[in-house]
Amino acid sequence: MKRLVILSACLAISLAGWAQGNRNDSLKMDSIIHSLPDVMVKGNRPIVKVKGAALTYDLPQLIKNHPVDNAYEAIKQLPGVSEQDEALTLNAQSVTVMIDGKATTMTSEQLYSLLKTIPTSRIANAEVVYSAPARYQVKGQVINLLLKHNTGFHSLQGEFFGGYTHQNRNSYTERASLLFTNKKWEIDMLYSFGHGKRYYYYENEFAHTLTDGTSYAFSTHSDNIKRHLNHNIRLGINYHLAKNHQLSFAYTSQLNNTRGTSEDDGDFTSLLRIHAKSQFHNFRLDYSTPFGFSAGAEYTYYNSPDEQWLKSSLYDEIYDITSQQRIDKWHAYLKQEHDLGKDWGLNYGINYTTSRDKSSQENNNKSSDGNTIQNEDQMSFYVGASKSFGQKLTMEASLMEEYYHTPIWNEWNLFPTLSITYLPKAGHVIQFDLDCDRDYPTYWSVKNFTTYNVGGYGKIVGNPTLKPSRDLSLSLTYILHSRYVASLFFNNSKDEFRQLPYQSDEKKEMEYKHVNFDHVNQVGLMLTAPINIGNWWQNRLTFTGVYQNDKNSHFYDLPFDRSKWFCQAQWNGTFLFGKHVLLNLDASVHTDAIQGIIDIPASGYLNAALTWKPLKDDKFQLKAYCNDIFETGDNHLHDTYRGQHVINKMYFGRIIGLSLTYRFGGYKAKQHEEVDTSRFRK
Template sequence: MSYLKQMNMKSYYYLSLMLCALSAGVSAQEITKSTDVESERTLSADSIITQDKQLDSLYQSLPEVMITGQRPIVKAEQGKLVYDLPRLIGNLPVDNAYDAVKELPGVTEMNGGLMLAGQGVTVILDGKVTTMSTEQLYSLLKSIPSSRIEKAEVMYNAPARYQVRGALINITLKQSTGGPSSWQGELYGKYNQKHYEGFNERASLIYNGNKFSADFLYSHNHGRGYSLTDKEAMHSLADGSVHHITTDEMGRSRSHTHSFRVGTDYNIAKDHQLSFVYNGSYSTHHSLMDIYGTQQSNTRSNSTDWLHNGRLDYRTPFGLKAGAELTYYRSPSDQLLHSSMQDEELAFYTEDCQRINRWKFFLAQEHNLGRGWGLNYGAVYTTSIDHSYQYYYDTEKDAGTKTGVSTGIPDNMQSRRREQTLNFYAGFNKSFGDKLSLDASLAVEHYKTPVWNQWDWYPTINLSYMPAPGYVWQLALSSDKDYPDYWAVQDAISYLGGGYSEIHGNPFLKPAQEYQLQLTHILKSKYIFSAWFAHTKDYSTQTLYQSSERLVEIYKHLNFNYQQQAGVQASIPFDIKQWLNSRLALIGVWHHEKDDDFWDIPFNRNICYGIAVLTNTFTLSKKPDLKLTLTGMARSKATQGIYDLPSSGYVNAALRYGFAKGKAILNLYCNDIFETGQIKPRIRFGTQNVTNDYACFREIGVSFTYKFGGYREKKREEVDTSRFK
């Protein structure tokens, strides 16, 4: 289940947003800033365990304002949009790959994850799909400097040859071989204050040789966290009694995360390459939570995470690709809880651990048949083993004695689950002259777990039409399957909020199946408009339910009948002379969810909501290089399951100073200036009555980036590079 955050001081927020708009005049540019990460909080069982075109410049005279044309930031290529991402973020206070992705038109952030046109999106690096979890991949992206990015490819409907279904963003990192050897690097440091302090240090180094290239990366995130939550609930039981519950929750934490990456490419010949990438991380998290009010509770938690991921890729000149990937993840944690509410008490110590071993092997072939025809086919096999356990120890009994029998303490859990996926796909692409192209594919997949054993098929069609240079129409039909998190399907119970809140696993949770139709129009290679409709069968999310049998609220992943969305989106960029660059995004969504067997209160709910994001970048001075960025976001109220989500919004500001011939950048920023980014998620449905009020803290910070290198080693004896790129 996802929590959205409180919106207060609305008058201040809207006033500030209006000032941003007035300062922009007729400006506005495509957005991509996350609209919901500042407005949602995610609770999950797993988090408890892990802690969690080229155009000449032209001038048009318009009344009272001069608007300058630019080189396009986007061009269309066979079912995908290719963005000049470095130019898109050049004037923005963006310092890592994750934040750069959020600047792509149509990309928003919800539930702590990236969305494209309102739907989930997969992000890959250099065309390589990883077996790392979404959370692990996002951590990697946050550690990669934005200066490493060459371009971004956006596909609302990825063909099967990408081994990804649904929306896809492919981030291509800068690489070069075939010339003199060179070294480049970057050092980065950041300090931020959001009630408590946080730090980030990062170093990266790139070597480009004649045939061999390599990159090295290390990042360290550390600091303290602080949270305040006020809960008010009217809890109705089956016996007719109603209990008024009010609690004040204060949480404090400290954490360290070390991330590292090594990537190598060896060019044997032209279009003949061997690549290896290793990604790893190590993190620790310690937290203390105190609760006062109807419930009195004290909870201490500790967790440690290890991640090792290695991938080997081989590409041949005749279109054959092969590869293997291994991911190892281990996350042990412990919790000591003492809690009392009314006449019930809880006192226990728990140890739990999740260990994942996952392997992936793939073989793919592409053929260029001539006359605009292309053929592709392949196979992908993925298997994983999940070793997990959760042991409870009653602190009122002898130390070290496992329990599961005492009243109020769940049974112990130990499991070993194997999951296998076998996928075969075939597709073709055809260019009908320079204006029309078609890309279609079909994937057949077998999914097997201890509970599910089924075959599914996934058609994909992309049709692109370019009536004139800079004008594109794209029609896409896609299908996808979304698999549940590993811990979400464990038969385990975890405690949150001192004992009144329980998180239950669901071993019978089904994968969700999604079908989407999308129409996209690009105008003058710059303005982007899209409309879509999506239907997701067996959609699942973590929801809250106040038990009618006992005084607890239960968080659990459940399958709905379906979720439906229809939406429209516009991304509009404008420049005014050379002092203002603005971007505007408008998104409208019709959202519908239905569940006929949601506990004892089935629901069928729909709502329309809108999102607007305006980003203005002012060039205060060119010498020195000084830029000011103001960003405002507003979203109307929405729903999620039985939750009502009030409207939300924020205003951010950043001052960017570049010096040392562009090698150094100093960035000062303040996020959520008026502390309006959070809302009060509430439930008023049937017998359910809950409001969670999360405290909001503005964040101020400073970061410094220094780029070095460009040094090229002395060229050795001449090497024949005629066969290289």
């Protein structure tokens, strides 16, 4: 409480000082962002400029000759961004995606699903922020997608997309986007429908020894088929009351229906059937003014019932489980930004989020029956300031005080951020960033519920005592000629939570559970360089090297303190055949890595895509592609630490696809803000 009083006093003093000097000029105030010097790094085909703490990339130029047709694939073209376990990372760390400076409110899975439905033509550019100031209202690394706005004239524009993919089975995607604009209104609508099947298989090997000396050894082959029906709907309405004076409403919905079967054979047989349905609806209202004030509120409804039926010869038992999760979540914010003159800026604000999670599970063997209702509250206050010292040096700092309350946790936390940018001479940028963050587990992972896999041998259990992690990040970035980027970084995460397997020494079963580590430390270097050969061959090379230390002194009876050097190298190459045909080759390889007691062997992939754009302004595009051509990109997991023996090899197969895109009305589409359900059940 003392921290809150001190922070409130600082806010009051800052506001009083500002009011005395600027009492009659409030209507002329503009966002702090616009008051900072906008320094363009010059060079051959510049792609990045520096504005305060943000590195703004010309993303349309980055993807111009690449076969990407949605926002998700476009983001992966940013330096330092890669995809790991179907999640986006920046410099090997998690990253938050924002739209027009607004935080997302979706799970990663839902966010990426929606990004994949959004055309690339809706992107103006992208900001990369290694240490987000508090005015962003999120913490940690941020990628902020900025939109194209088409008000001021009457137009009706749109895009139609159809896609086919074959990954052992067939899947299809259809998408339609429309945008209507006039002097006052922007109305955009999006609908996409995904449907089809997917097949993949696992090879599992287990050796299990109990404390009484009894040993078991068995292996299985698991065939998995999933059928899915996915609907994505969005309606966005912007009304411009005056210049830089806007009222916005957005409705986003996702409806998913998945049925799956998993059949194990080998040393035992089993059959697992899963039926999972989920729906979420998000309503958001935002208001922004020309004098730096903005406010907003949103409501999210999420409901996910599912059924699991398992019959296994391993225990000669049938498991019949029904579970459900419903979440109601409210969020509201107020924020203000001021230009104080003499290159000083001030910003401050408040955020409040409250949620109610109602979850239940019924199990025929009564091992994990239960109903839970959990309320959660988060409130934060922040103040930040920026200063430009001539044309070469800028600095931005902020301080956020956050209150977090659940039935288990009741905490106050202070989060400072600092970003310093120095331009020693034309074409050179040096940026230092410091960030403190806190990451929270998903709602479902802290429930005392159980589901099963591997014929009942594997138990996926919740952990009600799981704690949020505390993160510290430092980075030093150097940019040369707006094209070559080097970033040195350090990340420390205390109480980091990861899901690990553990073979019990008392009975023949294996638990998968999220547990808190003592820490995860990383020191790394990222290098990226574009290399062009003539006008027909464009390349980008990216290298990331990381030293990682994972420590957990209380992991059952297997405490660990493990370290590993690993690296990842990526090559993106584009061959131009005239004005209408592009051939793209993307390759990536990573060395052995670790996650706690798990070893992740080296792997890599090669992707190829051929794109034909016969019409002016790229109104028509036909793309054929093949991902993971040699089927070498699948991840395998090995756990042979101190008597444990779990080998899991996953085989998803190459992907062959064909897509067609047609735009009309000079379509320059508008990017969308996502909805944060990052802690909802996956």
